[in-house]
Amino acid sequence: MKTLIWIQGLTCNGNTQSLLNAENPYFYELFSKIELLYHPSLSIDNNLLEIIRDIEKGHINLDFLVVEGAITKNKNFCRIGEFSIGEIIEKLKNKASYIIAVGNCAANGNFPALYDKNNDVSGLQFKFEEKDGFLPSDFKTKSGYPVINISGCPIHPAWFTQTLLALYYNRKIYLDKLNRPKELFMYLPHDGCIRNEYFEWKTEAEEFGTKEGCLFYNLGCRGPLTHAPCNKILWNRISSKTRAGMPCIGCTEYNFPLNENFFETKKNMGIPEEVPLGVSKRTYILISGVAKTLKNERTSKKLEETD
Ligand code: SF4
Structure with a gap:
């Protein structure tokens, strides 16, 4: 043995x-x-x-x-x-x-x-x-x-x-x-997050624990910057931080817990200081700018109110 x-x-x-x-x-x-x-x-x-x-x-x-x-x-x-x-x-x-x-x-x-x-x-x-x-x-x-x-x-x-x-x-x-x-660690918590639709349409959550909204822009979510399979291998088989409305705090990364504030997205003139892995700041600004000018009826409502 x-x-x-x-x-x-x-x-x-x-x-x-x-x-x-x-x-x-x-x-x-x-x-x-x-x-x-x-x-x-x-x-x-x-x-x-x-x-x-x-x-x-x-x-x-x-x-x-x-x-x-x-x-x-x-x-x-x-x-x-x-x-x-x-x-x-x-x-x-x-x-x-x-x-x-x-x-x-x-x-x-x-x-x-x-x-x-x-x-x-x-x-x-x-x-x-x-x-x-x-x-x-x-x-x-x-x-x-x-x-x-x-x-x-x-x-x-x-x-x-x-x-x-x-x-x-x-x-x-x-x-x-x-x-x-x-x-295990080639995945990001962003992969498989049920809030991806909100991320794409730049519909942001303003508070913790809500069902709607992406937690990246206002609440410091590090899901697109962290290597971990938290939304692939679910916790207790059913959930993850981001599924429960809590931002990923990047706890699998070498620089944890060096971030000063886990629940704040550091920005410079409205642009996040760190953008998702694999994307240049320029591309992020371009894509988010376009998404913000368009409206998705579904992501702008409470989930219970959608058809
Ligand atoms: S909440 Fe975090 S992990 Fe989920 S889509 Fe938004 S940025 Fe990605």
């Missing part, structure tokens, strides 16, 4: 909570295939150091090392027994076939790195967009992959389970330049 260790650095535990909501496969199905050697919240025995010793002696083979949370070089924090989180990663990094960073903190540093005054905190292999994480930029596990980043704050459980099972079955995974699986 393949084996997995899940460890935590500086984290809110959000990705563990997400993992418990896994479906298809369910949490218990997944861990009937893979032996969960240790998880700080789920293991009954607090025997990580004993397991590490057995791995070092070659008595246990480690397939997956999963890391949740940002990593600090300060040895006074995130200690497990006599070792800091960094020392545990050092012990296991060449033993695991794959290392998976779950969540934006483990992938890019996120909030802990943003508020770290001493430059001690980062993701496993990245600090925001720089390959300046805890492990060297050219580090690879024995399978030949770098740290596989499943970013998100938190991740959707299926992003983790699908990646894990692909590796379990020895499928090749293609990674983007931030080492995220392309199969």
Whole structure:
């Protein structure tokens, strides 16, 4: 049976909570295939150091090392027994076939790195967009992959389970330049958003939680600028932020949470400072200008009032 260790650095535990909501496969199905050697919240025995010793002696083979949370070089924090989180990663990094960073903190540093005054905190292999994480930029596990980043704050459980099972079955995974699986992160939340019709006709929502309107122009939606399959693999199988009338805040990107205001679209003379990926500012201005001069009867009414 393949084996997995899940460890935590500086984290809110959000990705563990997400993992418990896994479906298809369910949490218990997944861990009937893979032996969960240790998880700080789920293991009954607090025997990580004993397991590490057995791995070092070659008595246990480690397939997956999963890391949740940002990593600090300060040895006074995130200690497990006599070792800091960094020392545990050092012990296991060449033993695991794959290392998976779950969540934006483990992938890019996120909030802990943003508020770290001493430059001690980062993701496993990245600090925001720089390959300046805890492990060297050219580090690879024995399978030949770098740290596989499943970013998100938190991740959707299926992003983790699908990646894990692909590796379990020895499928090749293609990674983007931030080492995220392309199969998941080549999509944008804009793809599949039910508000696309409003985006096209430049009909904007003015407040949160409404059924109508696009959230891009007034409310800071980063759906067209963010890589994540949030409107392809739905949350709880039924919804997403933008479906519920809440803007995408770009939580899977390296620059999260560097935006000063999640709910405001920064503009210059009425033109958004950032326009959808793949489109020049000139094209965006041209297309929106044309759309605004035309009227779509349907998108200018409340949905309940449409025929
Ligand atoms: S709400 Fe966001 S994701 Fe949806 S169409 Fe508008 S910009 Fe795109």
